[in-house]
Amino acid sequence: MRAVRYHEAGAPSVLELEAVDRPTPKGDELLVAVRAASINPTDAKRRQWGPKHLPKTTGSDFAGVVESVGDHVTAFESGDRVCGTGLHTDRFQQGSFQEYVTVPTDIVAMLPDSVSFKRGAAAALAGVTAWRALVDHAGLEPAETCFVHGGTGGVGHLAVQLSAALSTDTITTVGTEEAERAATEFGADTVLRYDDPELQESVDQPVDVIVDHRIDEYLGFDIGISAFGGRIVQYAGEDGDFEGAREGRSKNLSLHMMNMSNLASRSDTTNISEPLSSVLELVARGVINPQIHQNYSLDEAAEMHRAILEDSFIGKLVVTV
Template sequence: MQAILMTEAGSPDVLTLQEIPQPTPTHPQQLLIRLHAAGVNPIDTKLRQRGTFYPDQMPAVLGCDGAGVVEAVGSGVTNFAPGDEVYFCAGGLGKQGTGNYAEYAVVEEHYVAPKPRSLSFAEAAAAPLVLITAWEALYDRGRLTAGQKVLIQAGAGGVGHVAIQLAKLKGAQVATTVSSPDKERLVRQLGADLPIVYTQSSVSQVIEQWTEGKGVDLGFDTVGGKVFYETFPCVKNYGDVVTLLEPNYQEGNLKVARQRNHRISLELMLTPMLQGLVEAQRYHGEILKQCSEWFDQGRLKLHLSQTFPLAEASAAHHVIEKGSTMGKIALMVSRP
């Protein structure tokens, strides 16, 4: 089969289209999936730059997200059959025999969910990682409940644009930061109550006015760096702050968070894959199943800004590394 191989750490040029053996299921609970599309995420570019989690298993096929059609199932698979359209987030971290920048993937059943009928394969492939990340950050780490107010940093980004919608589905009021009028229009369409163009206004001052001086119940940082620390003044006393990035202590301190008794949580949706936590992997599959229903009910949308042919994976990485992408990017592996 054709696949994009990462032969070494480095620039996007280390990604090359090559012919490699097609993966084969080795366990009863596995599915062989013919991929139609693969999502491209910032984690892919970071692994390409610095090396994968499994440096002794190079070369690697990147790509955690995929969507396609089931070709074959193991004897222990109970919920899927050949011909089913599915989507999932599994593999792509450098482990041999995994990755979705390819024509085929072998995936354990518990990761997989029915593809939303209302989404194209490209849209479905772009969705899983950001859906699971936003769900866990808001619902599990941040304990978001109806009637609360949340600030989502970078609401037009991959995680941010689905986080807005998941927060609204929970019954929360949503403020979100964006960098341009185009992004402001997008987040309004997705349901944001208060878009803040941070290049034009002080985020903390706008939040102070919106909350009558109290601060939001939950601050969700999808950016990291200074933005993590800039979120603290926007969150109320005894409120929650959730970040997707490891805090950089050279860019700020926890003084404001400590003074306000913030509960700080770290979200890394890759943990179940990296540590082999099967129950947590099943939970991810259940999240995708629920989101699939919401997509088909029109309650959830995926903003796909751009697609590339599989052979142009390096170009997709270039676009992500430039920053300011709205929504998601996907690779078209093959067409149904």
């Protein structure tokens, strides 16, 4: 079968489309025929840094059809449409950019019939991240206000849609006029430009929940716009200095530092299957709609790796396998 692998860390050019043996499922695993996969920034960052096990097949998210199941599997059978994520973590040497993958059932959920393989793959890692941030960490409530930084990104566009479904007021930031229109369609009540020098003054109400992927840039800003008792959830960003510790204390804020990858790599966290099932159910009901900016083939994986870190686009990049 074909797999997009790398044998050393480096530029996108280290990715190679290779012929490898088809894997065999162990007792608690499924063999899935992958139909679609999406790319996330973590796939490209891991390729740059070098994962624990090499060679590594790239890709975390997948959607496909169960080909066969291990002897101990009871919850799935061959022919099931499934979706999963978490293959980027060091727990796995395989990834999703290959024709067949063996996966444990704790990272897999059923894919509803009405959700295409491409949309399932697009919703997986980004959707679980948005769900974990807004539901599990922030506990966003109906009468609350939520601010999502970067509302047209892979995670951001799903977080805006989830926030619009859960809460009264969703505020987001974007970079272009086209993105402003898209974020409004995703359900944002207020769309601001992240490069506006008056951004903080444009937020005209205290915000209960803030979802931040550039915490080194925005922690001071987040504290400034927070309501008393606000929750700031950060899922990415570098180390950095910030101002506002005194103000944050006086507002009784909580800072949630989360990593969706824990769900795939630690046995003491929720299984990925649970939040992923919830996300896919919302996609099936039309509550959230993952956007596919561009579709690729496996031999274009290096271009996907370049684009995910360098280009600006709305939603997700998907590969059809």
